[in-house]
Every structure is written in structure tokens, then in C-alpha cells.
Amino acid sequence: MAGFVSLIGAGPGDLGLLTLKAKFALERADVVLYDHLANPEILRFCAHAEHIFVGKKGFSEYMSQQEISLLMVEKALQDKRVIRLKGGDVFVFGRGGEEAEACIAAGVPFEVIPGITSAIAVPAYAGIPVTHREAGSSFAVLTGNEMLRDAEKLKYQAFNDIDTLIFLMGVKTLPRIVERLLEIGKSKDTPAATIQWGTTQQQKVVEGTLENIVQKVQEAGIGAPAVTVVGEVVRYRNTLKWFDSRPLWGRKVAVTRTREGGSELGNLLRQEGAIVIEVPLIRFEQTSEPEALQEALRHISRFEWVLFTSQQGIQAAMKALDELGLDARAFAGVKLAVVGPSTARELARYGLRADFMPSRAGGVHLGNEVPASGQQPLLHFASSIAEADLHEALTHRGMEVHTVEAYQTLPSELSEEQRERLKDAEVITLASGSAARACASQLGTDIPAVTMGPQTHKAALAAGFSVAKMAETPSLLSLVGAVKAALLES
Template sequence: MNCSKEHTGVVYLVGAGPGDPGLITLRGVECLRRADVVVYDYLANEQLLNHAPPAAERIYAGKIGGRHNQDQEEINALLVEKGLSGKVVVRLKGGDPFVFGRGGEECEALQSAGIPFEVIPGVTAAVGAAAYAGIPLTHRDYTASVTLVTGQVGKNKDASSIDWKRLSLGNGTLVFYMGITTLHRNMTRLIENGRNPHTPVALVRWGTTPEQQVLTGTIADIAERAAQACFKPPAITIVGEVVNLREKLRWYDRRTLFGRRILITRAADQAGEFSNLLTERGATTIECPTIRLIDPCQWEPLDNALRNLGSYGWLVLTSGNAVRCFFKRLQVLGLDARALATCRVCAVGPKTAEVIRSFGITSDLIPADYKAEGVVAEFERIPMNGVQVLFPKADGARDLVPRKLEQMGARVDSPTTYCNILPDKLPAEALFALERRSVDCITFTSSSTVQNLANMLGTDRMLDMLKGVAVASIGPITSKTCRAVGLKVDIEPEEYTLTALTDAIDAFFSNEAGYI
């Protein structure tokens, strides 16, 4: 079945995986991208909603305050209603729709209503959480079988549909879903039915996410350990000798930034790249955009320059933002990269050069020092007298480069290409994290991000909120602004790139020397 709109509507039950948004299938992403409606649950990572079109209706059908927002019958009726309306509906379910996900019941409701549906499998929690905890569910030296069990059957009564006698025999791996609240009872039943009480057990909470927690013990003592540690759902319980392999095979929670909560102050549409670099090292990132990019008040100065690109000897682009805005406006005017045929291009930094390359242009000059002073130093080696230079800039950017180039005899045009303004408000999640002092590090990638945060919070309140928080600055200009508002800079890389800043943060939290 194709992911295309049909007059009768269609419903796709998509497995969202256990938490890591990267574990969804390509097929699942394909259907999300064409959805009119997305109905998602408690365990589906909300980042996956970014794959859906902006206009798609998003309906939360998970839990609020620990209680279900909608019961299963209501969800079934909702899917039928949206399907009958002719919509492309994605039912985004944590894990796999057919493994303790009640996907079968939803499909039955759709089939009864005559609505076409398709099931897209997902990585189930047993597989994903076990792998991220370093526990192979099967191993030729330990066991060749694994059994998936719901931990909630018979929760409020002694009776159970589970054959505990058979479940307790042998050495196969057992994985209990949703069994934290019934952990003591379930472990007791295993012992009563013959399973060795010294069998290793692991509890994996929020598996595959940066919030992952793992608690180990045995059948005999895991319930007591969980109570002492206040171990809460959602979690799975893994029972079997394979749990002993965790200390040797664990990898996810050994990453250098695992468990660190890092606040990113970049613009919302730019935070993703930096967030990915940090989460690959195990960090939990909180996006707190303090700048918003908008068009300049007037386009005439830039448009005049773009229509006369052939008269410029050099084009100087100082950031990825400048590059994207420059080429976007070039396209609006009906022009493309061919307009730069006679103009040499200076990219300030390898990342800027990479963005320029994506538009089919190879930079002629990339200064070794990415500061304005480094750009000036490079041009001092080049005859600039009488050369016309185009320097597209952000509103309020430093004027050092155009001023120095003019002193060298160049004629410089510096039209505003985009403006940095304050967002309407800071995200509630970021404010909450700052207020409860749960942030380990805050990152600043430009002076604007520093100044705007101080303006939005108030300098005194910002300084109070950031007590004990490591301050990471991308370079000396940004660091100077940090100090001007009263912040102590703890981390500054030698190269002024996001990759270098990530390495510097990593080194700081690994207690390595060499940074501020």
C-alpha cells in the first residue's frame, strides 16, 4: 500500500521504537511525512512529530498525570472517525504496535469500519532497551530462547493467565513489560515455581534515551533494590544469566556526556545540528533559542548588490546563516550560483565553506583564524586597493572587517542580509530546568545568544539561575560578551566550530585540562 491520500482515508499503525528517535524505520518516517493526522502516545518520542507536515493535526492519546488521556475504545473511535473523513492518519505507537501495544485491537476496529490500514513494525522495548543496556537477549553460551511477558496480568488479583510453572523452568531469558508496580509479586511467583532465586535481573528505565537508568540484582532482591532506589516506570525487567554480560558489554551509558543536561541557546531552526553532536556523546539537550532570524527591514541594498555581482572582486560570507540568506535572496531575484562566476569567495570557517559548497561553490579563501581579525589578516596579504567587496551581514554585526578592508583601499558594500531578534518567549522546559537547577552546562554560540538571554531573563536572574552551571562559549568574542554580563566562561575551544565546542565540553566533563 502506498503512503498516498485516498478518498476513503487510510490509517498507518507506525512503531515509534522504544525512545531513541533514530530507531524509527524509514517506512515509518515516509508515512509521517504524508500524514494529515498523527495520533501519538505516551512512549512515542515527540521529536518524531517533526517529520509530519506543519499543517498536520497532532493528537495526544497518551497519559496525563499518570492517567490515560483517552481509553482504548476512545482511541479506536478516533482512528475510525479520522479514517472515514478521508484523512491519511498515522497512529504513532511506542515500540512495536503488535507487541503489548494493543495494535491488534485498533486494527480490528478499523477492519470492522472498512478503513484500509497498514502496520509498520517498530523496535520493541525488549530488543531496544536490552541492547542499549548492553544485555544480549540470547547468547550461545547462556540461552537460545527469550520470552516476552506482560507484567500487568492479574495486577489486582491472585489469578493470572500466565503459566508461571512453564515460564519458570529452564534458563531462557524472560522480559517483563510494564512490570515495575508488580515486580515483587512477579519475582515471588518465579521463585515459587522453581526459578533459581539467584538468577540475575536488570531493570531498564526509559531505555534508549539519555534518561536511561539500569538497576541490577537477582530475582530474590531486585524488588527490594528497586524500592530503595525509588525506581519508577516506564521500565522493562530482564531475567536471565545474560544480564551478567552487562558490565562487559555496556556501551550506551559509558559515553562521555551520558547523563549531562546541556542547554542550547541557538536559534530553533539551527539547534538540531549541535544537539545531535552532543546527544551522540550521551548528553540530554534542552533547546532554549534566544535568537530568532527574520528578514531585514528593506531588501533594496542587498538586491542592488546581487543584481551587480559581476562588479565585485570578493564576496565575504561569515556564517552559515549569511550563506543561506544570501542564496535564498539570490533565488528570489531569479539568479543562481552562475552570478558568482567572476567573484572570488571568502568563507569564514570550514562549516561556512561547507554550506557554500552545498550551493555548488568552492571557496577561494578560508582564513585559519575564524575571528574577524583573522579575516583581516588574510586580506592584508592580498592587494585590495580599488577592489570592490560584498560583505553581507547580520543586523548589528561587528564592522571590523569592512572598516579594515576600506583602510586597505577596498570599496565595501555591507547590506543587511538578516536580523537577529528576541523570540517571543523562552521554552517552558528550559525555564523549568533552569529554575530547578538541573542544567549541567549552557552553551553560547554568538554574542547575541548571551545578550538576548540576559535581556529575556534579566541579568541578575540569569546569573542566579546559572550558578554552578558550566558556561561553554564558542570563541573569544562570545566569551568577552559572557564576561561583560557577569558570567565566568568555563569552556572555550581553540577552533570556533560546533564540533570543536562539543569536544571541549566533552573534555571539560572528563576532567581533561587545556581549557579556560
């Protein structure tokens, strides 16, 4: 449906708190207008879309609210699916109501996809329940900005009997907030906590009372974005804190990856509390042989099986089909095989179901198990640096396989910002010999390595790395254990 706006709450920062409905909408977007507080990692779900940064940080604005609303409507009137991506929840001090009104005034259809508000999630990640049977049966969420207004004094008198008060956008105005609360009768001994960058690996928590919280926040250098919680529930942090007390909390680990998008290893390390610095070693570009790719697609019926060994190969083939004025119907009468579950899911996105997937993911298993008759050749849409194991397995069985370069895999070039962040890494993970060699070539070998298995260990040493620890078994969980051992023993 063209000309449509989705007002999406991105949540408080942790990528895992983005809702499934929001992810689904992002994957179909043409344009995304995003705020400073929206986790930039979310944009990988809509890499194909136009990304427009609109700011909205603290007391400064990159674009005014009116300009944002006008731009959002303008893009929608161009028959585009527009995402307005906002930190937290759309309607909790997010001005989403104004943007919805702008859509109505322009006759643009829209939807609201709520996000998890920082008012509840941030205290939870700090180990502070906003309600507790023995400490608080009521809570209120307030904007710190309004505490600047003298006329609001009487309004806040009504909150004196509320057990838990949660202030958003209130770092700059915290002295005035405390002053107001004391004026309406709150005790100076009331517990208070301010949480900066809650739910992220940069989370920082300062605890105190209304008497000293301002001083403690200033001494700790706490700035926006932050949430302040006032009430007896703050005392529960000492026993309930979980997020910032995990084994690798605050430790910085560089994770090499040889594919685009997020890293599963990175996610596992984040669950242990580590600050993960992603190091992309490769990037994908369009094929250097477009004519050969198009020729293979024109004559797809010549082949008994089409083999896909990557999501990128599927995407490249489908894009080339579109350029030829064709679609997925071109595969009618041809059997489709995939190398593993993630490739099967990518194929399904185009309305195609894989006819075969091997018992174990991997090119050699696909080559050994695909039930081809051998009466017609097989077609493999491959990378420019495709490994030979699939081809060798098929030729060993007497099969004729035609390999076409669907896309190029090239060394990734790190930005200066990425290189600067890497200077703080305590260890770097290497999961393969190729990763060790690529990393040594692109980054050098100054960071101690944690390797997966003896072969990678040997390759890392040969490349010049000092190896802090080796995972005994070739699994991500074993590699995480080796990282923990390397850092916690140091």
C-alpha cells in the same frame, strides 16, 4: 493519497532509533495521534500537522482504546493522512492489531511501520544481550499485566525452560511476577535487572536476583516505563555496559541554538552521555511585508538569479506562491542558488534543483562565487535580520541585488518548564557572539559558559558570563571537547 492511516512504532525512546520509513510518513502527515511513551521530539518531523495526545500511560488512560480507534478512523474519513504514533513496536503489546481492525471495519486503507521494540533495545542499551552463546539461546517477551491473573499460572509454567524472560509493563506487578517465577521453579539466585526509561538520557538500571530485585527496585524509586530482564544474560552488564558509562553520563548541558529543530551540537553531546537542555533563542514568524514578498514572486522573471540562504526562506516563498495560486513552475527560466547543502535539500523537497551552491557554506561565499552576469538584478529571499555579508559581497562585484523579507526572525520566549529545567544546567554552550548576547538578555548569565573561539569568548565576558572553558578551534567537535574538559575537571 488522502484518507490513509499509518500505524507507526516510535521505538523505545532514543530519537535515533526511529526508522527512516516512519520519518518519511510523519513528514507527510495531516494528523498525529501520539502516546505518552513516544518521544515528543519526533513531533518536529511533522510540525505542520495537528497533534493529538491520547495518553496510554501505565494503568491509566487519557483516552480509552475504543475512543482512540474511533478518532483515528474519523480523521481518516475526512480525507486526512493520519499517523497513530506508538511507543516501541506497533504489534508488541501495542494494541496495534485492534487499531488495524478498526481501519478494516471502516474501509480505511492503512499501513504498519514497525518500530524497534523496547524488549530488545532497552536491554541492549543497558549492556544486556537477550541471547548469548554461553548464557542464553532462547528468550520470551511477556506482558507484566497478565501476571496479575491466577489463571495464567499454568501458562507461565511453560516458560521455566526459557533462558531469558523479558517483562514489559511490569513495574507495578513486579512482586507478583517474581512470586510466579519462583512458583514455576526459577531459582531465587537467578539474575534480574529492571531498566527505567531505557535508551534515553534518563536511563536507570537496577540489578539483583529474584530474591532481592523487588526490594532494590523499590529502594531506587524505579517506576514506569521499565523493562525487567530475568536470566543469566544479566551478568554481562558488568562488562558490556556502554550507554550509561560514557564520559558525560548524567551531566546536564544547556545548548543554545539559533534555528528551529534539533541541534547538531546537542546530538554530539548526547553521544557523550550528556543530558541536553535545548535553549531556542529565536523563532520564525511570517513576514511583516507580505505584499512585497508577493510582488517579487509575481515578477520573478525580472531576475537572473534567486538566492536562498535558509530553509525558512524557501518554505516562506513556496507558501506565498501557493497563496497566489502558483507553484514551483513560477521559477521556470530563473536560476536558483543556495547557500549550502541543507538549503539545497529543502529546495529539492519542492521538486527544484539548485543551479549553484558555493564551495563553502556561507553568505559571503555565495556572494563571491555565484556566476551572475550582472545584466539583470538578483533576488534574495531573506530573514528580517539577514546579515549583510551576502549583500556586501554582491555589491562589491557590481551586482544589483533586491532583498525581500520572506519571514521574520524574532526572540524566542521560553516556557516556564524550559526555565525550570535550565536551573539544573551545569554549563551553557555559546557558539557565537549573537548567541551570547541573546542568551544574556533572555536568560541571564548565572550558568557558566563554554564558548567557541576567542570572539565568542570575548562577547560572553562582555555580556557578563563567567567562562568555564573555551574551544580552541571553531568546530562543534572542539566545543564538545571544551564541555568535557569543563565538566570533568570540575
